[in-house]
Amino acid sequence: MNLFSHDTEFKMDVLREVGNIGAGHAATALSRLLDKPVDMAVPTVSFIPFEEISGRVGGPEEVVVAxxxxxxxxxxxNIFFLMSREQARGLLQGLLAFDATEGDAYTEMELSALSEIGNILAGSYLSSLADLTGLPLSPxxxxxxxxxxxxxxxxxxxxxxxxxxxxxxxxTTFLEGKHEAEGHFFFIPDPESFERMFRALGVPVE
Amino acid sequence: MNEAVIVKVGMADLNVAAAGASLRTTGLGSCVGLTLYDAGRRIAGMAHIMLPSSEIAREGQLNVAKYADTAIPELLVRMKDAGADLSRLVAKMAGGAQMFAFAGGSDSMRIGPRNVESSHAALAKWSIPVVAEDTGGNYGRTIEFDSLSGVLTIRSVQNGVKEI
Structure with missing residues (x-):
């Protein structure tokens, strides 16, 4: 993308910080929801070939809850909150305080609870982004x-x-304690969104 | 039996196989996996189509394998180079699912069905009959196409294995 041909590192840093602030709020929300500490790794920002994106969560055929x-x-x-089936089960146990159904099928209740977790994470991520940039954003x-x-x-x-x-x-990877992953949070802004975000944040755009 | 050779077809990619090799593409959601086959010479081709039409392309260097309307002519060229008789080709397709259902359903959410429609339209333009398809639904598919038998094997998480 032409927008990134100058000051590439700086612009990537800005996006990383945007991700950091958004995910920080989301991690706090998740921590309150589960009533236990939730940490996060520093977000990575990268141009990545379509082919390789699923590699971040185990490959194209890996079954995930998204x-x-x-x-x-x-x-x-676009926002995705992605978990392995084990991670989803762990979240449900933490949230609903009962043993999630065994096997691969999920009940309506479980799917609804997982959707709500995704909703809360995305909501807090986006509201901090909206505060930061002054741009109206809603999921x-x-x-x-x-x-x-x-x-x-x-x-x-x-x-x-x-x-x-x-x-x-x-x-962004969410961590339970210091190591155990809770899930991935992917934010993929549309190509035309970058210029607006940069302008709103005072990053020079040629 | 010898270990079968499997030729990988990536996302927005296409390839040709013959002499008993198989073509494989993984994780088709809204994308369409389209195959062409010359049964007489046992030459197979596969494209992993991501978007319905190159008219919406804004990229400098067009990746022809990505769009239904440009992938099929390119695959025909590759099939011809491999020695296929273009007048005897038959097509199969799988994929074109709608993974997520939103109330309202914007245009980009309907991308799966649109990919299927465009693929049909492009094949009709070249008068290539579609002999079998497993499209639509709300689930992902991995497909493998055997150049020896012309059988397309479809695997999904929810519905197991199916051959068309």
């Missing part, structure tokens, strides 16, 4: 799927699809 929200407003984009109603990562993540790449074969991904 909550998907579309970001609407001045800087539209759509969450949608949930349990399926192959490759099949799911395509939805976050369609806007980039018309421009090339790479997407800009802001990836």
């Amino acid at each position: 909550v998907f929200l579309r970001v609407e407003g001045e800087a539209p984009g 759509t109603v969450p949608s949930i799927a349990v399926d192959m990562a490759g099949a799911i993540l395509t939805y976050g790449l369609l806007q980039f699809g018309t421009m090339g074969d790479d997407a800009l991904l802001i990836d």
